[in-house]
Amino acid sequence: MVKKMEIKNLSKIFGKNGKKILKNLDAGMTKGEILKKTGHTVGINNVSFDVKAGEIFVIMGLSGSGKSTLIRCLNLLNKPTSGEVFIDGENIVEYNRKELQKFRQEKIAMVFQHFGLFNHRSVIGNVEYGLEVRGISKMERYKIAKEALEIVGLGGWEDNMIHELSGGMQQRVGLARALANSPEILLMDEPFSALDPLIRRDMHLELLDIQSKIKKTIIFITHDVNEAFKLGDRVAVMKDGQIVQIGTPEDILNNPSNEYIEDFVKDIDRTKILRAKHVMKKVGVVASINTSPKVAIKEMEDVGTSSIFVVGESREVLGIVTIDDCLEAIKNKESIKDILRDDFVTTHKETYVQDLIPMAVNSKFPIVVVNEDKKLLGIILRVSVLASLI
Amino acid sequence: MFEFPDIFQFEIGVYVERFVKWLTDNYTVFFDIIKDGVLWFLLRIQNGLLWIPWFVVVILVFILGWKAKSFKSGLIFGLMIFLIGTFGLWEDMMLTLAVVLTSVIIALILGIPLGILIAYKRGAEAIIKPILDAMQTMPSFVYLIPAIMLFGLGTVPAVFATTIYSLPPVIRLTSLAIQRVSKEMVEAAHSYGSSPFQTLTKVELPQALPTIMAGINQTTMMAMAMVVISSMIGAKGLGRNVMIAINRIDIAMGFEAGISIVFLAIIIDRLTQGIADRFKYPE
Numbered sequence: 001m002v003k004k005m006e007i008k009n010l011s012k013i014f015g016k017n018g019k020k021i022l023k024n025l026d027a028g029m030t031k032g033e034i035l036k037k038t039g040h041t042v043g044i045n046n047v048s049f050d051v052k053a054g055e056i057f058v059i060m061g062l063s064g065s066g067k068s069t070l071i072r073c074l075n076l077l078n079k080p081t082s083g084e085v086f087i088d089g090e091n092i093v094e095y096n097r098k099e100l101q102k103f104r105q106e107k108i109a110m111v112f113q114h115f116g117l118f119n120h121r122s123v124i125g126n127v128e129y130g131l132e133v134r135g136i137s138k139m140e141r142y143k144i145a146k147e148a149l150e151i152v153g154l155g156g157w158e159d160n161m162i163h164e165l166s167g168g169m170q171q172r173v174g175l176a177r178a179l180a181n182s183p184e185i186l187l188m189d190e191p192f193s194a195l196d197p198l199i200r201r202d203m204h205l206e207l208l209d210i211q212s213k214i215k216k217t218i219i220f221i222t223h224d225v226n227e228a229f230k231l232g233d234r235v236a237v238m239k240d241g242q243i244v245q246i247g248t249p250e251d252i253l254n255n256p257s258n259e260y261i262e263d264f265v266k267d268i269d270r271t272k273i274l275r276a277k278h279v280m281k282k283v284g285v286v287a288s289i290n291t292s293p294k295v296a297i298k299e300m301e302d303v304g305t306s307s308i309f310v311v312g313e314s315r316e317v318l319g320i321v322t323i324d325d326c327l328e329a330i331k332n333k334e335s336i337k338d339i340l341r342d343d344f345v346t347t348h349k350e351t352y353v354q355d356l357i358p359m360a361v362n363s364k365f366p367i368v369v370v371n372e373d374k375k376l377l378g379i380i381l382r383v384s385v386l387a388s389l390i
Numbered sequence: 391m392f393e394f395p396d397i398f399q400f401e402i403g404v405y406v407e408r409f410v411k412w413l414t415d416n417y418t419v420f421f422d423i424i425k426d427g428v429l430w431f432l433l434r435i436q437n438g439l440l441w442i443p444w445f446v447v448v449i450l451v452f453i454l455g456w457k458a459k460s461f462k463s464g465l466i467f468g469l470m471i472f473l474i475g476t477f478g479l480w481e482d483m484m485l486t487l488a489v490v491l492t493s494v495i496i497a498l499i500l501g502i503p504l505g506i507l508i509a510y511k512r513g514a515e516a517i518i519k520p521i522l523d524a525m526q527t528m529p530s531f532v533y534l535i536p537a538i539m540l541f542g543l544g545t546v547p548a549v550f551a552t553t554i555y556s557l558p559p560v561i562r563l564t565s566l567a568i569q570r571v572s573k574e575m576v577e578a579a580h581s582y583g584s585s586p587f588q589t590l591t592k593v594e595l596p597q598a599l600p601t602i603m604a605g606i607n608q609t610t611m612m613a614m615a616m617v618v619i620s621s622m623i624g625a626k627g628l629g630r631n632v633m634i635a636i637n638r639i640d641i642a643m644g645f646e647a648g649i650s651i652v653f654l655a656i657i658i659d660r661l662t663q664g665i666a667d668r669f670k671y672p673e
Contacts, residue, residue, distance in 0.1 A: 077577055105583030116578035119671045120596040130582040132592070163671070181582065 004185065004217045005051040005074070010083035012069050015040030018081040031240050043069035043078070045241040056211060056218045058232030060225060060264075066241035067221045071189050074219060075108050076100055087185070105134045109178035113190040115170045117162045123173055124149070124158035130181040141180075148180035149173075151210060168199035175207075179214070188220045192227065204230055225264055229253070229273045237261055249273050271354035276347050279385065280369045280378035286311045289318055293326040293336060300326075307365060309376065310340060316374040320344050320365055346370045349377055353385060360385040410539050425546045428492065432545060436488035444480060448472050451657060458664025467660065470653040477646040479628060483654060486617055486627030489545060490658070493552035493613045498606065501557050505564025505602075506590070515565070522558045530555050530616055534623050548617065548625030556612035563605030567598030603666030610662050614655045628654070 013021050013034075021040045031042040044066040051057045061067045072078040074085060076092060084091045092103060109130065110116075117126050124145050131141035149155055152172040162170060171191055178186055192200045208231065211218065222228050228235050229249035236246045237260075245257040253273055256262040285303050287296040287310045300308050300323055307322040319340035329339045344365040347356060359367055366379040414421065451471050456464030474483050508515045533554050537547035571594050579593040595602075621629025628651050635644030 072577075075581055077580060101583040101585060103583070104581060108581075110578070110581040112574050112578060114572075114574050116572075116574035118575060118578075118593060118596075120599075129579075129592070133582050133584045133588055177582075187581075 002053045003050050004053040004087065005219075006084075006086040007050070007074075008048050008084045008086070010047045010070070010073055010085065011045055011081050012043035012066075012073055012078055013040050013081045014043055022081055042066075042241050044073070046083075047238075047241070047243050049236055049243060049246055051217055051219065052233075053217055054215045055233040056220055056231050058220045058222060058228040058235045059238060060222055060228040060232075060235055061238030062223055065238040067223075067238050068189055069241075070238070071110075071187050071219060071221050074185075074187060075104055075110060077110075105130065105181070107183055108185045108187060109181045109183040110187040110189065111171070111174045111178050111191045113193055115174045115194075117170060117173055117177075119162045121162070122158065123154065123160050123162065123165070126162065126173055127176045127180050129177060134181075145176070145180050148176040151179060152176045153206070166199075167195050168203060171195060171203065172206075175210075179210075184217060186216045186218045188218060190221050190223065193223070200227070207231065225268050226272060229268060237264060250278060254278075269354075271357065272352060274353045275349065276351045276353070276356060276367075276369050276380060277349035277377075279353060280349070280380045281384075282378050283309065283376065286315075286376065287321065287336065289313075289336060291336060293321070293329040293334070293339070296321055296336060297323060297326045297330075309344075309368065309379070310336060311376055314373075315376050317346065317368055317370055317376045344368055346374075347380075356380065356385045410536055414539055421540050425541050428496070428546050428549055431495075432488060432492045432549060435491050436485060439484040439488055439491075440481065444475055448475075451661075454661050455657075455664075458661050458668070463660065463664075467657045470657060474650045474653055477650055479631065479647065479650050482626070482628050482631055482647075483650060485625075486629065486651075486654065489548055489552060489617045489620070489625055489627060490610065490613045493549050493556060493617070494606070494610050496549070496553045497557045497560055497609050497613070500553075501560035501605075501609070502564050502602065505561045505605075506568060508561065508565035509568035518561070522561060525554065526558050530619050531622075533616075534620065537620075538623055543624040545625050547623050548620035551620050551623070552613050552616040555616040556609045559608035559612060560602070560605040563608070564598065564602050567601030567605075568594050570601070571597040597671075600666065600669040600671065603662070603669050607659065607662040607666050610658055611655065614651075614658060618651060 011022060011025070012018075013025070015021065015038070017038075018040065021034060021038055021042075024034055024038070025042060025045055029037075031045070034040055034042055047066075047070060049057075059067045059070060069078055073080045076095070080093055083093070085093055087103075087107065092100070095103060118129065121129070124142065127145035127148055128141045131144060136144075146155075146158065149158060152175050154169060154172050154176060157165070157169070162173065165173065171194075174191065192203050195203065204227065220228075220231055222231075229252075232249055234246060234248055235252055237244045237252065239260055245252055245261050247255075250273070252261060253265055253268070253270065256265055285299050285308070287299055287308045289310055289312050296308055296310075300306060306324075307320055309320050310318050312318050319342050321336060321339055321341065325339040325341070329335070343363075344367075345359045345363050346368045347359065347370075349369050349371070356367060360380075360382045363382065366381050367385070368379055369377045371377055448468050448471055452464040452468035454464070455467035471483075474480065504518065508518055530551075533551040534547070537551040541547040541550055575593055575597065576589065579589040584592065617625065617627065618629035618632060621627060621633050628647050631647035632644060632651070634640070635647060
């Protein structure tokens with residue numbers, strides 16, 4: 001994918017002599033020491049990363065880790081003390097006022113933690129704001145704003161005032177306001193933190209749904225590790241103004257780079273992150289539909305199980321046979337086909353482990369992972385799913 | 391030896407006096423222009439107020455009171471202004487109102503931009519805030535002296551003194567209101583590429599409006615208080631009736647003029663407050 005943004009050695013120090021203090025930071029003083037000795041607060045310290053076009057890039061960290069400062073450097077609400085922010089190859093830090101206004105009007109939009117809505121305007125008035133600032137005609141901006149409201153599911157609420165809406169609806173207005181501008185980049189600063197858990201879950205799904213249609217580059221800030229891993233194509237974990245690790249959720253979960261991250265991901269509900277493909281086992285031994293029950297028993301013995309999956313010629317799963325049925329079949333001179341059982345469950349490799357739990361509970365046999373052509377990819381032992389419940 | 395020694399003498403008043411004299415000597419034309427302008431404006435308002443038939447005023451006060459507060463308030467306010475008329479003070483009331491209105495309008499024209507300036511520039515705040523403090527604690531009579539020196543006797547110096555006296559609240563509350571606009575709202579305005587002027591007019595001022603309205607209410611009340619005092623330098627109106635009553639020890643006249651001022655003040659306060667409340671945004 002194309003690089004949309006490239007952030008290089010970005011630092012932000014709050015206070016009068018930020019530039020001078022930067023040297024102390026480079027010399028190895030810690031954030032705490034600098035605050036004590038100079039009264040300057042280090043917001044972010046030498047951060048570099050890339051964001052690809054069309055991905056959801058999540059920045060995760062506890063409060064005070066500098067994540068909000070960082071996201072505000074990306075549209076220059078905070079002026080970085082040093083470093084560069086390249087967007088489509090242009091260093092936005094060097095923009096003059098006119099260029100910056102144009103950049104903010106056309107390329108980037110932001111959604112705020114406490115919504116940042118204008119309560120002196122109606123819902124549509126809020127959504128129109130960005131277009132109004134750009135000088136788009138009244139008729140046209142009304143039309144665009146109305147469409148944006150439809151996208152977030154607030155059609156018909158145009159003329160209501162902001163206070164008449166619930167928190168979740170207010171944030172939808174915030175999202176619609178950002179979308180109306182049709183920006184290439186969407187900055188979301190803890191947009192769902194102020195919402196209650198159920199509404200937050202709805203908003204997650206909705207965001208993913210909208211994103212699958214519009215394919216924006218989204219920078220998403222959160223302190224919630226579950227939210228980060230659920231939404232993020234890639235996640236950056238921040239601590240004390242620095243990025244500790246960047247990677248896909250699975251990377252971070254499976255290879256935490258240090259204890260801090262380990263601690264962080266401890267709380268996470270793995271079943272919501274891990275998918276079937278992460279927990280399945282490749283199966284070396286299966287029985288062909290054309291073999292005899294005797295051969296099947298032999299194969300079971302080799303791998304030490306009491307049942308075996310039966311596949312057709314192109315490795316499509318046909319069923320399962322158990323050791324008891326095979327013994328019976330040999331006695332009755334039956335073939336594999338006659339004793340084939342189909343009371344097992346199949347799943348797709350992208351299914352979340354969370355969704356496998358009910359299947360694992362209700363099934364006697366391992367869960368079979370298949371592709372679109374029903375071909376066997378692997379099996380998931382019930383123990384690997386159910387163990388995650390403890 | 392415990393008395394303050396005579397050798398430490400610094401009569402600052404003399405210099406202030408010289409400064410004011412210097413102003414009047416060298417800038418007579420300037421002050422004449424101001425005087426003529428204010429007088430022209432004042433007379434328009436005054437004539438306009440006196441032109442409105444009395445019953446229209448009573449009904450208007452009733453309706454405004456009803457809309458801004460309640461039906462009962464409307465009735466009471468209408469009755470109050472009717473009573474002032476029955477005391478034979480209708481015209482005096484209108485003259486007083488004209489000075490108050492003129493002063494308040496000038497105070498707003500000066501005060502709101504100054505308030506915005508203070509909100510934006512820390513330097514301006516450091517200079518203007520102490521001056522505002524001094525203006526508010528200075529006994530109101532003191533403003534009459536430069537007013538006379540600059541504009542002579544009459545209604546214009548009264549407007550001048552009243553404007554100066556009533557200016558601080560609107561400046562203070564405007565700057566306070568703008569500084570208090572939620573940080574996220576201002577960030578939102580910036581993040582969508584608003585120019586500084588757009589941020590001010592589309593977000594900050596509308597957000598500040600309820601508080602500015604409260605400032606206007608206070609400014610009006612201050613003006614109301616000052617306009618009575620400024621009758622000492624020749625302003626016509628209810629204040630002058632009080633002055634005459636004091637000189638003649640005329641209790642009846644003093645009471646009528648006094649209670650009329652109270653009625654007028656109550657009506658203006660409640661109406662502007664009621665209107666200010668309308669501007670509040672629900673959270």
